[in-house]
Amino acid sequence: MQKMDKIADFAEITPTARIMTPAHGWRAKCLQRLVRLELPVPETVALPAQTVRGIAAGQQVDVAAILAHFGEGALISVRPSPENPDWGGPGTILNVGMNAGRHAALVEKHGQAAADALYLRFVQSYATHVARLDPDMFDAAPSAEALRDALRVYELEMEEPFPQDAGRQLAEVLRSMARAWEGTTARLLRQAKGAAPEAGLGLVVQEMAQGIGKGVSGSGVMQFVDPVTGLAQVTGRYLGQSQGRDALKKTDAIYLTRDVRGPSLEDIAPEVFAELVAHGARCRTKLREEMQIEFTIEDGRLSVLDAVKVARSARAGLKIAVALARDGIITENEAVLRVAPRSLTEMLHFQVDPRGPRDVFIKGIAASPGAATGRIVFSSAAAQASAARGEPCVLVRRETAPEDIRGMHSAIGVLTERGGMTSHAAVIARGLGLPCIVGASEMKLDGKEKTLTAQDGRVLREGDVITLDGSTGEALMGATEMLAPALDEDFRTLLGWADAVRDIGIRANADTPADAATARRFEAQGIGLCRTEHMFFEDDRLVVMREMIFADTSKDRAAALARLLPMQRDDFVQLFSIMQGLPVCIRLFDPPLHEFLPQSREGLRELAEALDRPLSEVVRRAEALSEFNPMLGMRGVRLGVVLPEIYDMQAQAIFEATVEIARGGAAVVPEIMIPLVSAKREVELVKARVDAVAAKVRAKSGVEFAYKLGVMVETPRAALRAGEIAQHAAFLSFGTNDLTQMTYGLSRDDAGRFMNTYVQQGVFPEDPFHVLDVDGVGELLHIGAERGRKARGDLVLSICGEHGGNPESIDFCRKAGFDYVSCSPYRVPLARLAAAHLAL
Ligand code: PEP
Numbered sequence: 001m002q003k004m005d006k007i008a009d010f011a012e013i014t015p016t017a018r019i020m021t022p023a024h025g026w027r028a029k030c031l032q033r034l035v036r037l038e039l040p041v042p043e044t045v046a047l048p049a050q051t052v053r054g055i056a057a058g059q060q061v062d063v064a065a066i067l068a069h070f071g072e073g074a075l076i077s078v079r080p081s082p083e084n085p086d087w088g089g090p091g092t093i094l095n096v097g098m099n100a101g102r103h104a105a106l107v108e109k110h111g112q113a114a115a116d117a118l119y120l121r122f123v124q125s126y127a128t129h130v131a132r133l134d135p136d137m138f139d140a141a142p143s144a145e146a147l148r149d150a151l152r153v154y155e156l157e158m159e160e161p162f163p164q165d166a167g168r169q170l171a172e173v174l175r176s177m178a179r180a181w182e183g184t185t186a187r188l189l190r191q192a193k194g195a196a197p198e199a200g201l202g203l204v205v206q207e208m209a210q211g212i213g214k215g216v217s218g219s220g221v222m223q224f225v226d227p228v229t230g231l232a233q234v235t236g237r238y239l240g241q242s243q244g245r246d247a248l249k250k251t252d253a254i255y256l257t258r259d260v261r262g263p264s265l266e267d268i269a270p271e272v273f274a275e276l277v278a279h280g281a282r283c284r285t286k287l288r289e290e291m292q293i294e295f296t297i298e299d300g301r302l303s304v305l306d307a308v309k310v311a312r313s314a315r316a317g318l319k320i321a322v323a324l325a326r327d328g329i330i331t332e333n334e335a336v337l338r339v340a341p342r343s344l345t346e347m348l349h350f351q352v353d354p355r356g357p358r359d360v361f362i363k364g365i366a367a368s369p370g371a372a373t374g375r376i377v378f379s380s381a382a383a384q385a386s387a388a389r390g391e392p393c394v395l396v397r398r399e400t401a402p403e404d405i406r407g408m409h410s411a412i413g414v415l416t417e418r419g420g421m422t423s424h425a426a427v428i429a430r431g432l433g434l435p436c437i438v439g440a441s442e443m444k445l446d447g448k449e450k451t452l453t454a455q456d457g458r459v460l461r462e463g464d465v466i467t468l469d470g471s472t473g474e475a476l477m478g479a480t481e482m483l484a485p486a487l488d489e490d491f492r493t494l495l496g497w498a499d500a501v502r503d504i505g506i507r508a509n510a511d512t513p514a515d516a517a518t519a520r521r522f523e524a525q526g527i528g529l530c531r532t533e534h535m536f537f538e539d540d541r542l543v544v545m546r547e548m549i550f551a552d553t554s555k556d557r558a559a560a561l562a563r564l565l566p567m568q569r570d571d572f573v574q575l576f577s578i579m580q581g582l583p584v585c586i587r588l589f590d591p592p593l594h595e596f597l598p599q600s601r602e603g604l605r606e607l608a609e610a611l612d613r614p615l616s617e618v619v620r621r622a623e624a625l626s627e628f629n630p631m632l633g634m635r636g637v638r639l640g641v642v643l644p645e646i647y648d649m650q651a652q653a654i655f656e657a658t659v660e661i662a663r664g665g666a667a668v669v670p671e672i673m674i675p676l677v678s679a680k681r682e683v684e685l686v687k688a689r690v691d692a693v694a695a696k697v698r699a700k701s702g703v704e705f706a707y708k709l710g711v712m713v714e715t716p717r718a719a720l721r722a723g724e725i726a727q728h729a730a731f732l733s734f735g736t737n738d739l740t741q742m743t744y745g746l747s748r749d750d751a752g753r754f755m756n757t758y759v760q761q762g763v764f765p766e767d768p769f770h771v772l773d774v775d776g777v778g779e780l781l782h783i784g785a786e787r788g789r790k791a792r793g794d795l796v797l798s799i800c801g802e803h804g805g806n807p808e809s810i811d812f813c814r815k816a817g818f819d820y821v822s823c824s825p826y827r828v829p830l831a832r833l834a835a836a837h838l839a840l
């Protein structure tokens with residue numbers, strides 16, 4: 001055995017044998033556990049990875065030593081056993097050892113047809129997987145003639161008769177499986193699933209339990225949960241006179257339980273069925289997992305050949321983990337760790353049923369998850385008309401602007417040609433929980449003809465039915481089967497367990513009462529960002545907001561502000577009541593003006609009407625307000641410094657709402673946040689005025705209240721000067737959307753055009769608007785946090801850009817000592833779970 005030209009390093013699987021994983025692989029390890037549980041596993045030996053590697057390199061294996069473990073003339077199977085089941089491996093080969101002599105014996109025992117079928121099956125798999133002959137030459141249905149043909153074709157092609165010696169057959173099977181593992185495609189596939197380049201393959205050789213013969217004989221698979229829903233339920237198939245996983249492939253296979261139509265295994269072999277159920281329960285408790293059991297019955301005698309983890313959907317994965325913890329089989333923390341945070345997202349929304357066909361016609365950036373089917377419309381007006389008719393529609397636009405809000409509310413999904421993760425369409429759709437694809441730059445829109453030309457040239461028209469899959473960024477032709485959201489008791493239970501261990505707060509970005517209600521439903525710990533200008537995106541409110549922006553005299557502006565004040569106050573009262581004492585952080589106006597200016601002549605005319613001014617005057621004013629670089633222009637605190645009465649109105653609305661809530665007996669400490677700060681003086685100016693408004697409201701109402709004033713760090717300068725800024729701020733919240741835009745000098749609204757190319761060519765590892773750039777933007781965050789905390793020990797730190805919900809960003813923020821992250825309401829569950837994973 002030490003001679004390197006003949007290797008026979010293998011381990012027999014017995015209750016006491018020491019199977020050395022990971023070299024022997026997951027299957028060997030699992031079989032050993034089944035043996036220890038005293039399940040009826042046939043004789044098995046396991047070859048470790050180093051032996052298999054030697055075989056692939058041409059070393060001769062001592063097959064006689066292996067065969068000596070099995071009875072004279074036994075048939076055996078060889079199965080792959082890599083370290084991780086997800087890494088694949090070559091297909092199982094059954095019935096090794098089959099030859100003319102064994103065939104004759106089987107004819108005696110089980111009859112001609114059964115013996116022929118078995119021999120043919122082995123010749124077919126040996127010819128195609130070991131000798132690598134063309135499968136088409138060996139695909140005949142079982143018959144005596146087919147067997148003869150197969151043996152003849154083999155001999156013709158290989159210029160030798162079909163090998164009869166079991167030792168030679170086994171040596172060849174081992175060699176071909178060992179080599180298949182070393183192939184380039186197999187290597188790439190497993191490396192994509194996390195395998196190390198040097199990962200090896202173990203092999204498992206097992207005595208065949210024949211599923212053919214007299215009495216009840218056959219094979220099947222059994223599992224104890226539904227793989228899609230995760231509900232406890234015996235599922236599987238059984239097929240008489242069959243082997244391996246035949247029962248899963250053949251239509252004449254029968255069900256296992258009696259509660260289904262037609263005959264079942266429970267009917268024909270109740271004792272075996274009961275035995276299987278008992279084995280299943282044992283596996284679940286002892287292996288601490290839902291397993292699928294592969295079994296064979298030979299004349300009423302049961303053998304368990306294999307057990308694999310049940311393949312499952314995300315929703316089933318959650319249910320299984322919770323059920324195992326509830327039954328005391330795993331701990332609650334283990335259940336938390338068994339559910340991948342990103343898998344939650346698909347449970348919050350409708351999802352394209354993964355079992356159905358997918359006819360993709362365009363791919364873009366997956367900007368907001370979930371799926372929806374509807375008819376194409378190309379304008380917001382058409383979307384509203386469609387909704388009025390009760391017809392679900394998908395709004396397809398080059399990009400969206402504030403006047404599309406009504407259209408977006410009416411649509412069930414949004415698809416845009418331009419934009420990135422933080423463009424208008426993406427942010428709004430995520431807030432509304434609508435599936436959204438942006439930056440689908442390969443599609444061509446013809447507004448006049450009302451057509452959309454897909455990547456492959458197919459032309460779609462208004463009214464055509466499509467399905468958006470916002471989780472993958474793919475738009476599909478026609479309607480697809482859907483899975484409904486799964487926000488049930490188990491979902492809440494698991495997140496409750498996650499909350500018990502996590503050590504960073506999770507708040508939601510919520511702009512409207514509807515968003516706040518969603519945030520509460522997902523159990524956010526408060527609102528981390530309320531973008532107040534978004535409260536005016538809707539209906540007639542947009543007009544008042546525009547009036548305020550368009551006002552060119554302080555009298556006109558005062559009139560518009562007077563109309564905005566009660567709207568804002570009511571909004572805040574609602575937000576405070578919905579959040580029931582949880583913190584609410586309100587950002588003062590930050591309207592990039594271009595988002596509020598009408599984009600079309602039509603829009604300008606509407607505005608002229610609403611303002612009762614001549615169109616020419618409105619056009620002139622729009623031109624005067626338009627900026628070359630609106631995202632770097634009159635935004636955020638700059639508006640507050642230049643036109644302070646706007647922030648005065650907002651502060652008044654916030655404080656009056658606070659007083660109203662206080663009078664109702666509840667206490668609120670509002671948090672007010674100043675956007676787009678770059679200098680200390682900006683904060684001083686705003687703070688002085690907000691303090692003055694607070695004093696006025698206190699005096700007038702006779703009600704005492706407290707509030708906190710903080711700063712959004714969205715410019716590199718604010719991060720660098722965080723020390724002096726923090727002197728006037730109770731908290732700093734990093735707005736990583738703008739901070740990323742400004743750190744890279746990369747427009748957040750235009751990046752979608754070239755981001756794919758940049759990522760493909762490895763310029764950026766990921767879209768930095770999607771995954772926080774910890775090296776560059778992250779360094780600014782570190783600097784800001786450190787300088788801020790040095791100046792003020794009790795400074796509260798958080799992040800509220802779209803990155804807030806990403807597990808990688810949460811990891812960063814936790815390590816940097818942040819107090820909380822804030823993300824869109826629909827990402828809150830993912831963030832809660834990801835934070836728990838990081839803490840465990
Ligand atoms: C940000 O810039 O990160 C942010 C949260 O603000 P907005 O997206 O509204 O600019």
Ligand code: MG
Nearest residue numbers: 714735737738
């Ligand atoms: Mg910002």
